[in-house]
Amino acid sequence: xxxxxxxxxxxxxxxxxxxxxxxxxxxxxxxxxxxxxxxxxxxxxxxxxxxxxxxxxxxxxxxxxxxxxxxxxxxxxxxxxxxxxxxxxxxxxxxx
Amino acid sequence: xxxxxxxxxxxxxxxxxxxxxxxxxxxxxxxxxxxxxxxxxxxxxxxxxxxxxxxxxxxxxxxxxxxxxxxxxxxxxxxxxxxxxxxxxxxxxxxxxxxxxxxxxxxxxxxxxxxxxxxxxxxxxxxxxxxxxxxxxxxxxxxxxxxxxxxxxxxxxxxxxxxxxxxxxxxxxxxxxxxxxxxxxxxxxxxxxxxxxxxxxxxxxxxxxxxxxxxxxxxxxxxxxxxxxxxxxxxxxxxxxxxxxxxxxxxxxxxxxxxxxxxxxxxxxxxxxxxxxxxxxxxxxxxxxxxxxxxxxxxxxxxxxxxxxxxxxxxxxxxxxxxxxxxxxxxxxxxxxxxxxxxxxxxxxxxxxxxxxxxxxxxxxxxxxxxxxxxxxxxxxxxxxxxxxxxxxxxxxxxxxxxxxxxxxxxxxxxxxxxxxxxxxxxxxxxxxxxxxxxxxxxxxxxxxxxxxxxxxxxxxxxxxxxxxxxxxxxxx
Numbered sequence: 334x335x336x337x338x339x340x341x342x343x344x345x346x347x348x349x350x351x352x353x354x355x356x357x358x359x360x361x362x363x364x365x366x367x368x369x370x371x372x373x374x375x376x377x378x379x380x381x382x383x384x385x386x387x388x389x390x391x392x393x394x395x396x397x398x399x400x401x402x403x404x405x406x407x408x409x410x411x412x413x414x415x416x417x418x419x420x421x422x423x424x425x426x427x428x429x
Numbered sequence: 430x431x432x433x434x435x436x437x438x439x440x441x442x443x444x445x446x447x448x449x450x451x452x453x454x455x456x457x458x459x460x461x462x463x464x465x466x467x468x469x470x471x472x473x474x475x476x477x478x479x480x481x482x483x484x485x486x487x488x489x490x491x492x493x494x495x496x497x498x499x500x501x502x503x504x505x506x507x508x509x510x511x512x513x514x515x516x517x518x519x520x521x522x523x524x525x526x527x528x529x530x531x532x533x534x535x536x537x538x539x540x541x542x543x544x545x546x547x548x549x550x551x552x553x554x555x556x557x558x559x560x561x562x563x564x565x566x567x568x569x570x571x572x573x574x575x576x577x578x579x580x581x582x583x584x585x586x587x588x589x590x591x592x593x594x595x596x597x598x599x600x601x602x603x604x605x606x607x608x609x610x611x612x613x614x615x616x617x618x619x620x621x622x623x624x625x626x627x628x629x630x631x632x633x634x635x636x637x638x639x640x641x642x643x644x645x646x647x648x649x650x651x652x653x654x655x656x657x658x659x660x661x662x663x664x665x666x667x668x669x670x671x672x673x674x675x676x677x678x679x680x681x682x683x684x685x686x687x688x689x690x691x692x693x694x695x696x697x698x699x700x701x702x703x704x705x706x707x708x709x710x711x712x713x714x715x716x717x718x719x720x721x722x723x724x725x726x727x728x729x730x731x732x733x734x735x736x737x738x739x740x741x742x743x744x745x746x747x748x749x750x751x752x753x754x755x756x757x758x759x760x761x762x763x764x765x766x767x768x769x770x771x772x773x774x775x776x777x778x779x780x781x782x783x784x785x786x787x788x789x790x791x792x793x794x795x796x797x798x799x800x801x802x803x804x805x806x807x808x809x810x811x812x813x814x815x816x817x818x819x820x821x822x823x824x825x826x827x828x829x830x831x832x833x834x835x836x837x838x839x840x841x842x843x844x845x846x847x848x849x850x851x852x853x854x855x856x857x858x859x860x861x862x863x864x865x866x867x868x869x870x871x872x873x874x875x876x877x878x879x880x881x882x883x884x885x886x887x888x889x890x891x892x893x894x895x896x897x898x899x900x901x902x903x904x905x906x
Contacts, residue, residue, distance in 0.1 A: 343697075392707060393707035395479070396453070396481055398448050402455075403467035406464050409572075422570065423568050424568070426513070
C-alpha cells in the first residue's frame with residue numbers, strides 16, 4: 334500500500350514541514366507501510382467493543398479553583414527567540 | 430424569488446473562575462502581558478494539564494440552565510492548528526463526546542414563542558491575544574488569556590433572522606449571568622459570537638452553502654453583520670453566483686463582512702482524544718446537586734412577576750432581563766408595596782441613568798431604599814411627581830437621600846390651601862384679561878393659569894390643589 338504524494342504533502346504542510354521530492358517519495362512508501370501494518374487491526378471484529386483511549390478506568394483528577402503564581406515575566410519570556418516590552422513577538426502574518 | 434436565512438450561532442462564554450482551566454494561573458482581565466502564565470499554559474514540554482473543578486461545575490450549571498443532557502462521560506480532544514496565539518500547537522477542546530447535548534431555549538419572535546435547539550455545550554480553553562498594531566513587521570503575543578476556561582454553546586440552525594439571533598443571544602447572556610457562570614461582558618470578550626449563515630429559497634428544505642462570520646462582539650454588530658451577510662448572499666445568488674464556504678470577518682466601521690484569506694488558516698484540525706487528560710466522569714448525584722442550586726431563571730421569574738405583582742408582560746420582561754434589575758425591583762417592594770409604581774420608576778428613570786449597563790444597578794447611588802423613600806414623598810404630598818424627577822437626578826449626582834435634598838433645596842411642595850389661594854389671587858389679578866376670557870367660556874385657559882401659578886412657585890405648588898382652587902377662584906370674581 335502506498336499513500337499518495339499529495340497526501341504526504343498535505344500532512345507535511347499541516348505540520349509545517351518541508352520535504353524534497355525524493356523525501357516525499359520515500360515517506361509515501363514508508364507511511365503506506367505503517368498504515369498497511371495498522372490494517373491488521375481490521376482483521377478483528379471490534380463492532381461491540383468500546384474504543385480504548387485510556388487503559389486506566391479512572392476519571393480525570395480535578396483541582397480546586399485556586400490561583401498560584403508560578404513564573405515571573407522574565408522567566409516566562411526567557412526562552413523566547415524574539416520578545417519586546419514584555420511580549421513574545423512573531424513575524425507579522427496577517428495581510429492588511 | 431423570496432429567500433430565507435438559516436443561522437446557527439456558536440457562542441463562547443468565559444467562565445468566572447479565578448484560575449485557568451488546566452493550570453493555576455489567574456484569569457483576571459487586564460493584567461500586565463504575560464504575567465499570568467506558567468509552563469502549562471505556555472505549552473512547555475513535559476507538563477500535564479489538570480482540570481479545574483469549578484470550571485467543570487460551571488459548565489454543568491450552564492448545560493442544565495440551557496436544558497441540556499449532561500453526559501455521564503465526556504472527553505477532551507486536541508484541535509490541531511498553528512497560530513501564534515496558541516502556544517501548544519493545539520487547543521484542548523471537546524469533540525466527540527462533549528460534556529452536554531440536546532438543549533433548548535425559548536425566545537420571543539414577533540410576539541410568539543420560538544424554540545432554538547442547542548446542539549451541545551462543551552468545555553475548552555481560550556487562546557492568547559495578538560496585537561498587530563504595535564509594529565509594522567511584528568505581532569505581539571500576550572498569553573495571559575491562553576488557558577482561560579470557556580464553554581462553547583452551539584445552537585442548531587433554528588434561527589431565521591438577525592432579530593431572532595440577537596434575541597437568542599440576549600437570552601443566553603441573561604441566563605449565563607443569572608446562574609453566575611459568566612460576567613457577560615462583551616467588550617472584554619467574556620462573551621463572543623460566531624455565526625454560521627446561509628440563505629435558501631423560502632420554503633426550501635435544502636440548506637444553502639454557509640459562511641462563518643467570526644468574532645462579532647456586540648449585539649448591535651451581530652445584528653448588522655448578519656443583516657449584511659444575508660443581503661450579500663442573496664445578491665450573490667440572484668446574480669447567478671455561488672456562495673463560498675469560507676470564514677468572514679465583520680468590519681464594524683464600514684458595516685460589511687469580508688473574506689478572511691489568511692495563508693496560515695488550515696481547516697484540517699485532525700482532532701484526536703487528548704492523551705494527557707483522562708475522561709471526565711460526571712456523577713449523577715453531583716449533577717442533581719448543581720440542578721438544585723440553580724437560581725430562579727429569567728423565564729420562570731417573568732411568569733412569577735406577572736402573576737405575583739400583576740405587572741404587564743412588557744414590564745416583567747424588562748425587569749427580569751437582568752438578574753440585578755429583578756433583584757433591585759424586589760428589594761424595592763420590601764419597602765413599598767405598589768409594584769407598578771416601582772416598575773415605572775425603574776423602567777424609565779433608573780434604566781435611563783444606567784445607560785444599558787444593567788449590572789451597574791448594584792452600585793447605583795439610588796438604592797431600593799432611597800428610591801422608595803422618594804416615591805413615598807410623592808404619595809404623601811411632600812413633593813409633586815414632576816419635582817420628584819428632578820430630585821431623582823439630584824440623588825444620582827449627589828448620592829444623597831430624597832428627604833435630605835428636599836429639605837436642603839426648600840422644594841417641599843406647597844400644599845397649604847391658604848398659601849395657594851393667595852398666590853392664585855395674585856396671578857388672577859395680574860391677568861385680568863385672560864380671566865374674563867376664561868369666564869366667557871375659554872376654559873382651555875386653565876392651563877395658562879396653572880402654568881403661571883407654577884412659575885410663581887418654582888413648580889412647588891401641589892398641582893391637584895392648584896387646579897381645584899383655580900377653577901373655584903376664577904368663577905368667583
